Amino acid sequence: MTYKKIFFDLDGTLSDSKEGIMKSLYYAIDKMGLEKPTEAFLQSFVGPLLWDSFINKLGLSEKDAATMIGYFRERFIPLGIYENTLYEGVKPLLQRLDQKKDIEIYIATAKPETSALTVLDYFKIKPYFKKIKGATFDGRIRTKSQVITSLLDVIEPVDKKEILMIGDRDHDVIGAHENGIDCLGVLYGYGSSAELEVVAVDHLVKNVSELSSFLLGD
Incomplete structure (x- = not known):
C-alpha cells in the first residue's frame, strides 16, 4: 500500500449512527409541525449536511432550516449521539493501523x-x-471539501498521492478530489456503488474485512 496518511470519515464509515x-x-x-416523511426518504439525510438536506429536500427557508437544526441538536446532543455503534472489525483495524x-x-x-x-x-x-477535523458551528468549515482542506493545512506536508480519504457517500469522493487526493468508498455505510461510481471513486470495498486487506495487505 502506498498510502501513508489515511483520512477517515466517521458516520457510515467507522460507526453506524x-x-x-x-x-x-x-x-x-x-417540533417543526411538518408532515412525517417515509423512513426511506429520511434515511437519505444520513451522511450529507443536514442544512443542505433541510433546504433542498424539505424545501425549508434558511431561517427554518436553522430552527430545525436547533431542534435536531436538542435531542441529538444529549441522547442521539450515543445511539450509535462501531461497525464490526473497526476497532481491531484501527489498533493494527496504529x-x-x-x-x-x-x-x-x-x-x-x-x-x-x-x-x-x-x-x-x-x-x-x-x-481530528470536523465542521464548525459558525459555518466557517461546513462542507467535506472544506473539512479536508482544513486537515491538510495542519498536517506535515506530504505528496498528496500518499493520502487517502475513506468514506461512504459521494461528498467524501467529491471533497477528496477537490483537494487532489484519492478516495476509497465503503459499501457497508449509507451510500451505494452507483452513488460512488458516478463521482469516480478511486477504490471500493464491500466490508471492513476488505478495507483491512486493502490498507494492510492482508
Missing part, C-alpha cells in the same frame, strides 16, 4: 467537530487518530 440521527430527525420534524510506524490516521468528518470528539471518546478510539 443511523438510529440516533433518524430519531433526532423525527423529533425535529415533529501499530504501523509508516501510517498515520486522521478523522475528516462533516459532523460538527465537538460531536465527533464526543463519539470518539465514547468508543474509546480517539487516541488512534493524530488529528
Whole structure:
C-alpha cells in the first residue's frame, strides 16, 4: 500500500449512527409541525449536511432550516449521539493501523467537530487518530471539501498521492478530489456503488474485512 496518511470519515464509515440521527430527525420534524416523511426518504439525510438536506429536500427557508437544526441538536446532543455503534472489525483495524510506524490516521468528518470528539471518546478510539477535523458551528468549515482542506493545512506536508480519504457517500469522493487526493468508498455505510461510481471513486470495498486487506495487505 502506498498510502501513508489515511483520512477517515466517521458516520457510515467507522460507526453506524443511523438510529440516533433518524430519531433526532423525527423529533425535529415533529417540533417543526411538518408532515412525517417515509423512513426511506429520511434515511437519505444520513451522511450529507443536514442544512443542505433541510433546504433542498424539505424545501425549508434558511431561517427554518436553522430552527430545525436547533431542534435536531436538542435531542441529538444529549441522547442521539450515543445511539450509535462501531461497525464490526473497526476497532481491531484501527489498533493494527496504529501499530504501523509508516501510517498515520486522521478523522475528516462533516459532523460538527465537538460531536465527533464526543463519539470518539465514547468508543474509546480517539487516541488512534493524530488529528481530528470536523465542521464548525459558525459555518466557517461546513462542507467535506472544506473539512479536508482544513486537515491538510495542519498536517506535515506530504505528496498528496500518499493520502487517502475513506468514506461512504459521494461528498467524501467529491471533497477528496477537490483537494487532489484519492478516495476509497465503503459499501457497508449509507451510500451505494452507483452513488460512488458516478463521482469516480478511486477504490471500493464491500466490508471492513476488505478495507483491512486493502490498507494492510492482508
